[in-house]
Amino acid sequence: MEFMLHSVATPFNLDYTLDCGQVLRWGKRGGWWYGVVDGNVMKIRQSGGKLIYHTYPERLDGMFIEHYFRLDDDLPRILSKINRDEKMAQVIHRFHGLRIVRQKPWECLISYICATYKNIPAIKDILLALSRKFGRGIKFDGNRFYAFPTPHVLAKAGTNELNVCKLGYRSPYVFETARRFACAELDLDSLRNIGYEEAKARLLAQTCGHKLLPGVGEKVADCVLLFSLDHLDAFPVDVWVKRAVLEFYPQYLDPMLLEKASRRKSITSHEYAVINSFGRRYFGEYAGYAQQYLFYYMRERSRER
DNA sequence: GCATCACCTAGAGG
DNA sequence: ACCTCTAGGTGAT
Numbered sequence: 001m002e003f004m005l006h007s008v009a010t011p012f013n014l015d016y017t018l019d020c021g022q023v024l025r026w027g028k029r030g031g032w033w034y035g036v037v038d039g040n041v042m043k044i045r046q047s048g049g050k051l052i053y054h055t056y057p058e059r060l061d062g063m064f065i066e067h068y069f070r071l072d073d074d075l076p077r078i079l080s081k082i083n084r085d086e087k088m089a090q091v092i093h094r095f096h097g098l099r100i101v102r103q104k105p106w107e108c109l110i111s112y113i114c115a116t117y118k119n120i121p122a123i124k125d126i127l128l129a130l131s132r133k134f135g136r137g138i139k140f141d142g143n144r145f146y147a148f149p150t151p152h153v154l155a156k157a158g159t160n161e162l163n164v165c166k167l168g169y170r171s172p173y174v175f176e177t178a179r180r181f182a183c184a185e186l187d188l189d190s191l192r193n194i195g196y197e198e199a200k201a202r203l204l205a206q207t208c209g210h211k212l213l214p215g216v217g218e219k220v221a222d223c224v225l226l227f228s229l230d231h232l233d234a235f236p237v238d239v240w241v242k243r244a245v246l247e248f249y250p251q252y253l254d255p256m257l258l259e260k261a262s263r264r265k266s267i268t269s270h271e272y273a274v275i276n277s278f279g280r281r282y283f284g285e286y287a288g289y290a291q292q293y294l295f296y297y298m299r300e301r302s303r304e305r
Numbered sequence: 306g307c308a309t310c311a312c313c314t315a316g317a318g319g
Numbered sequence: 320a321c322c323t324c325t326a327g328g329t330g331a332t
Contacts (some may be wrong), residue, residue, distance in 0.1 A: 021327070022325080116328040122315055173329085217329050238327035250308025266328075269309070295327075 009071035012274045013097025014046040017069065020296040022227055023101050024111055024124050025131070025148070034288075036131070037068060038104060041140040056140045069295040070099045078232075080260040082283045087248045088156050091297045100227065100292060105188035106181060107148045108228035113173050113215040115223075129165035130154075151181030173215025180213065188229065196231045198298040215237045226265050235279035235287040237272050239265060240298040247292075252278055 005012055018026045018033050028037035032045050040060060044053035051065060066072055079092050103111075108129075115123045126165070127148075134149035134157060155178040159171040167174060180186045191199040203221040205212045216224075222236035237245075242261065250258050253274065261271050282291040 010307060113329075115311080115326090117326055118314080118328095119316055119326040121317085125315085158317090168312095168315095169329090170313080171332095211330085215329065219328060223323095223327075236327075239325090240327065265325080270307075299327095 001053050001055075001059070001062075003053065003302045005071070006050065008074060009066065010049065011075060011097040012046075012051075012069065012071060012099060013046065014051065014069075016095045016098035016296070020098055020292060021299060022121055022292060023103065024115075024120065024127055025107075034143075034145070035142075036138070036145050036147055039136070039138075040146045041138050041286045043141065050248065056138065068102055070102055073099060073302070075099060078286045078289050079285050082293075084282060085248075088293075091293050093186060095293055095296055098293060098296065100232065100289060102230070103226060103228040104138065105150075105228040106151060107218070109177065109188070109213075109220070109224050110148075110154075110174055112220045112223040113177060114167060114170055116215070116220065126166055130162075133161075151178045154178035155182035170215060175214070177215050186213075188224070191225070192229050196225065196233050199225055199231060200234075201231065216275070217290060218269070219267075222276070226291070232288045233280060233285050235276050235277070235283070235291050237267060237275045237291075238295070239267065240295050241279075241291055242267055242275055243272065244294040244298050245278065246258070249278065249282070252282065 001252045015028075016034065018028075018035070024037070028031055028034075032043050035044075037055075040058050042053060042055045042060070044051060046052075052297065053065065055064075061305050075097070079096075083089055083092055086235050102213075111127055113127045118126070128146075130183075131146035131148055134153045138145045138147060147293040154174060157175070159175050159180075162171040162174055191202060200218075203216060203224065204218070219236055219238060219264070222234045225231035226234035227235060241259075244257065246253070246262055252259075257271065257274055261267075279291060282288045
């Protein structure tokens with residue numbers, strides 16, 4: 001199957017989009033990207049203004065491709081909005097065509113709960129282990145792929161079985177969250193068409209004195225809002241984005257905070273609030289796009305050194 | 306409020 | 320082989 005990149009879908013760069021760290025279940029082999037999306041294996045590559053793809057077992061159409069890769073976003077307009085200074089111009093130019101992907105809320109939520117305090121290779125290992133153990137197997141192209149496990153299966157699993165997948169202290173978080181999902185206490189899709197603040201407050205809500213979703217703090221909430229619930233103004237702050245803001249935008253921060261923050265590698269909740277609100281104010285309605293370009297830029301730069 | 310600290314584990318780098 | 324540092328933070332104190 002083929003998808004022609006029409007004018008709205010341009011620019012698009014498949015490699016940047018799948019390699020930038022927002023999705024963790026894709027891998028490139030022999031010129032093709034392989035991933036499991038929504039229970040289907042997808043094999044895809046880009047050839048100039050064209051996407052060539054196969055999906056199995058369902059034959060997913062162009063509408064699906066367009067929706068998943070956010071090819072309906074007016075990227076030139078978005079990039080012009082976040083292009084606020086020379087540094088951003090450079091970052092945007094470097095990764096021109098990177099798009100935010102529309103992930104499934106459930107998979108996105110579990111992925112980022114698992115991602116806390118882990119490096120990306122380790123996160124990919126965890127998600128693969130969870131899928132192998134609890135997900136449905138799908139044979140394709142002579143390989144075996146695994147769908148992401150359903151809430152119901154993880155809710156039945158229990159923390160001991162989850163721990164086999166190297167979740168460590170995250171096991172009870174994943175287990176509890178799966179239970180909330182399985183008994184339909186949660187409807188993340190209802191957070192799509194309300195404002196960012198309201199949606200975030202509901203994700204972080206407390207019930208009976210404890211968290212609705214254990215393991216979900218500000219960072220995880222912002223990732224879920226940005227990557228799966230269409231809140232492009234969310235601005236997740238992790239150690240890389242913190243470094244980026246401290247290095248490129250020190251003049252916008254209180255000198256005291258700057259001084260303290262640069263001495264500490266992790267992020268305090270106060271620092272999170274300050275950097276998050278700077279990002280949202282400075283970059284505006286598409287701050288989430290700015291965040292992803294900055295994140296990828298910082299990681300690539302560190303890898304090159 | 307608010308700052309500090311423990312936490313499971315494993316990849317990356319020396 | 321072995322050790323240290325760090326990792327897309329969160330929850331408890």
